[in-house]
Amino acid sequence: MKNKIKHSNLPIDLLKQTPEVLPKYCDRCGNHYSETDLEQIKSESTKASFRLGCKSCGNSYIFHINTPMNGILSARRFPFKPAITTKELKKFSKSTTIDTDEVIDLYSSLKKVDTIEDFNKLFHK
Numbered sequence: 001m002k003n004k005i006k007h008s009n010l011p012i013d014l015l016k017q018t019p020e021v022l023p024k025y026c027d028r029c030g031n032h033y034s035e036t037d038l039e040q041i042k043s044e045s046t047k048a049s050f051r052l053g054c055k056s057c058g059n060s061y062i063f064h065i066n067t068p069m070n071g072i073l074s075a076r077r078f079p080f081k082p083a084i085t086t087k088e089l090k091k092f093s094k095s096t097t098i099d100t101d102e103v104i105d106l107y108s109s110l111k112k113v114d115t116i117e118d119f120n121k122l123f124h125k
Helices: 014-019 088-091 102-113 116-123
Strands: 038-043 047-053 060-066 074-079
Touching: 014 060, 038 088, 047 088
Parallel strands: none
Antiparallel strands: 038 047, 047 060, 060 074
């Protein structure tokens, strides 16, 4: 994957250093990652998020990479058990934060749910 990441909206420093912090092989099965195994989820001026998935065994990670200062790069890797696609991840990454009142409203509504019919009435109006 070295230097094959081509995302025009990533800053040059981040773009150059990203391949250096990503693993070359799957830690579960040993399969060599290719450039098609890496998908960009979101990027901003000093940070980016990627999903790296093994096509051989299905092992998957989310990487958060940022460069707070020129020449410095930090990366965090999280195991990811995908119940949603990368396309859905991209969609939700653009969402605004959830307001506290929205959470309280949802909690209050869910307290009234006793059956699947109650749930369907609540969410399928």
